[in-house]
Each structure stands twice: as structure tokens, then as C-alpha cells.
Amino acid sequence: MTAPARLSIASEYAALLVQFDTWMFDCDGVLWHGDRLIPGVIEVLALLRKNDKKVVFVTNNATKSRRSYKGKFDALGVEAHVDEIFGSAYAAAVYLSSVAQLPKDKKVYVIGQAGLEEELHEEGIAFLGGTDPADALPFDAASFTPDPNVGAVVCGLDTAISYAKYSKAFTYLSTNPDCLFVATNEDSTYPSAHGLLPGAGAISAPLRYALGRDPVCTGKPAKVMLDCVKAKVNYDPKRTIMVGDRLNTDILFGKAGGLATLLVLTGITQEAEINGPGASHIVPDYVTQSLADLRAAA
Numbered sequence: 001m002t003a004p005a006r007l008s009i010a011s012e013y014a015a016l017l018v019q020f021d022t023w024m025f026d027c028d029g030v031l032w033h034g035d036r037l038i039p040g041v042i043e044v045l046a047l048l049r050k051n052d053k054k055v056v057f058v059t060n061n062a063t064k065s066r067r068s069y070k071g072k073f074d075a076l077g078v079e080a081h082v083d084e085i086f087g088s089a090y091a092a093a094v095y096l097s098s099v100a101q102l103p104k105d106k107k108v109y110v111i112g113q114a115g116l117e118e119e120l121h122e123e124g125i126a127f128l129g130g131t132d133p134a135d136a137l138p139f140d141a142a143s144f145t146p147d148p149n150v151g152a153v154v155c156g157l158d159t160a161i162s163y164a165k166y167s168k169a170f171t172y173l174s175t176n177p178d179c180l181f182v183a184t185n186e187d188s189t190y191p192s193a194h195g196l197l198p199g200a201g202a203i204s205a206p207l208r209y210a211l212g213r214d215p216v217c218t219g220k221p222a223k224v225m226l227d228c229v230k231a232k233v234n235y236d237p238k239r240t241i242m243v244g245d246r247l248n249t250d251i252l253f254g255k256a257g258g259l260a261t262l263l264v265l266t267g268i269t270q271e272a273e274i275n276g277p278g279a280s281h282i283v284p285d286y287v288t289q290s291l292a293d294l295r296a297a298a
């Protein structure tokens with residue numbers, strides 16, 4: 001199994017800058033932890049833009065829409081434009097409208113937060129559940145009447161998850177064989193500003209177990225996520241690099257898309273997963289400790 005090239009000297013970072021015109025960045029664990037920016041990120045992104053590089057952000061975090069991510073970038077002082085931002089909430093909405101072609105009279109039952117609702121709305125898809133306060137009330141099976149127009153259940157990171165939400169989603173999916181089951185992403189953990197927390201994959205897991213059925217995943221490494229990028233961004237895969245912190249989403253996404261891959265160790269992946277006997281079979285092209293290391297290329 002080939003080993004990744006461990007970057008360490010300025011000339012190696014400078015060589016990457018010359019070799020790649022388009023830089024795709026994962027967000028959680030690469031740019032920030034929660035609302036805490038990783039030091040050096042602003043300088044590196046500014047260096048890339050100064051060198052006329054294309055910058056794209058591709059996050060599996062479905063809690064925010066592209067528009068609300070633009071607000072987060074602005075608040076953190078990071079230059080970003082809505083058309084450079086791609087989230088798994090957007091990919092899920094595009095999947096439902098353009099790939100699954102959910103009939104216009106059908107609705108989506110949402111397990112997730114405002115980002116998912118905003119992207120569904122933007123795609124003209126009606127939904128219920130999500131952040132609706134009524135959905136947080138205790139579940140009463142005797143009085144629950146499923147909405148007959150629900151044609152899909154979409155599950156994303158939901159920090160207000162409840163048994164009531166699981167029961168409604170389970171009812172829609174178990175009583176209607178035609179009801180689509182979509183997961184925005186399957187990240188097992190979320191690198192918050194205060195350490196790891198359960199990720200979206202841990203939110204959909206109880207439904208998968210109860211149903212004995214796997215959802216269609218629209219986030220990285222799924223092809224539909226890269227198709228969303230391709231539809232808006234013109235790039236040459238041979239001169240594009242994907243920078244991520246998780247092997248089974250970001251690096252797999254890059255490899256599947258024919259991109260070069262750079263793993264950073266500021267997020268999920270630990271050293272033992274890329275070196276030694278327990279190393280993963282998913283091998284990035286390059287590894288560096290932090291995105292900030294690219295400042296050496298200046």
C-alpha cells in the first residue's frame with residue numbers, strides 16, 4: 001500500500017501551489033472547529049486567491065445553507081462567495097429535485113436544522129418537521145396521523161433530535177415502501193470547538209437499525225455532491241486538490257472525483273490511521289499537520 005507524501009519543507013508547499021489551480025476545502029476540522037477558526041487559515045486562503053487560485057468549500061455539515069454559511073464565513077473574517085460554497089443540505093435538496101425528481105405535490109419529513117429547511121425551500125420542495133416546535137412535543141402514537149403527502153425523509157445533523165422525531169420518520173418509512181430515505185451525510189462524529197460530538201451519521205444510525213434499511217447518502221463521498229460542484233464550478237480534475245480531515249468522506253470524495261488529496265490532522269483523522277499497522281486503506285496523496293502549513297509557500 002503506498003504511503004502518503006508527508007509535507008514539511010517550504011519548497012514542497014510551493015510546489016503544490018504551482019501544481020494545482022483549484023483548491024477544494026472541507027470545513028469542519030480543516031478551516032474551523034465549530035465557530036473557532038483554525039489559526040493561519042485566513043492567511044492561506046488569501047495566499048491562494050492572491051495567486052489566482054479557484055477556492056471551493058465543500059462541507060458535509062447540513063446545519064447551514066450556502067447562504068447561512070456565507071454569514072459564518074463573513075463573521076469569521078474569511079473571504080467566501082455563495083457560489084463557492086457547497087453543503088450536504090444543498091446536495092440533498094438537489095438530489096431530491098433533480099435526481100430522484102420528487103413529485104411537486106410531495107413533501108419531505110425533515111430530521112435536521114434550518115440549513116436543510118432553507119435549501120429544500122430554495123429548491124421548491126415542501127417540508128415538515130425539522131425545526132418546527134410542534135415536532136419537539138412528546139410522540140403520541142394513538143393520535144399521530146402521518147401526512148399522506150410525505151414522499152421522502154431526509155436526515156441530517158440535528159442537535160435537537162428526539163424520540164418523537166425518530167418515531168415520525170420511522171412511521172413514514174416503514175408504512176410507505178415508496179418513501180425515499182435520504183441522509184445528508186454519514187460522518188460518525190463532529191469536531192466541535194470543545195471536542196468530538198456525535199455526527200450526522202450517528203443521528204441516522206437509529207433509523208437505519210430500526211428499519212433494517214440504509215439511506216441514500218448525498219454528502220461526501222457521494223457523487224451527487226461533486227456533481228453539484230461541477231454544475232457551478234469549471235475545474236480541471238488533474239489540477240484540482242481536495243483538502244480534508246476525514247479519510248472516509250473528504251479523501252474518498254477527492255479520489256472518486258479524480259482529484260489529488262491533502263489530509264490535514266487538525267480534525268478527525270489521527271496519525272495512527274495513516275501510519276503503521278492500523279493504517280487505513282484510504283491513502284491521501286499528501287499529509288500535513290494543518291492547512292496553516294501552506295503559509296510556507298508564500
Ligand SMILES: O=C(O)[C@H](O)[C@H](O)COP(=O)(O)O
Nearest residue numbers: 027028059060061187199200
Ligand atoms: O454532520 C457532521 O457530523 C458534521 O457536519 C461533520 O463535521 C461534517 O462537516 P465537514 O467536515 O464535511 O465540514
Ligand SMILES: [Mg+2]
Nearest residue numbers: 026028029245
Ligand atoms: Mg471535516
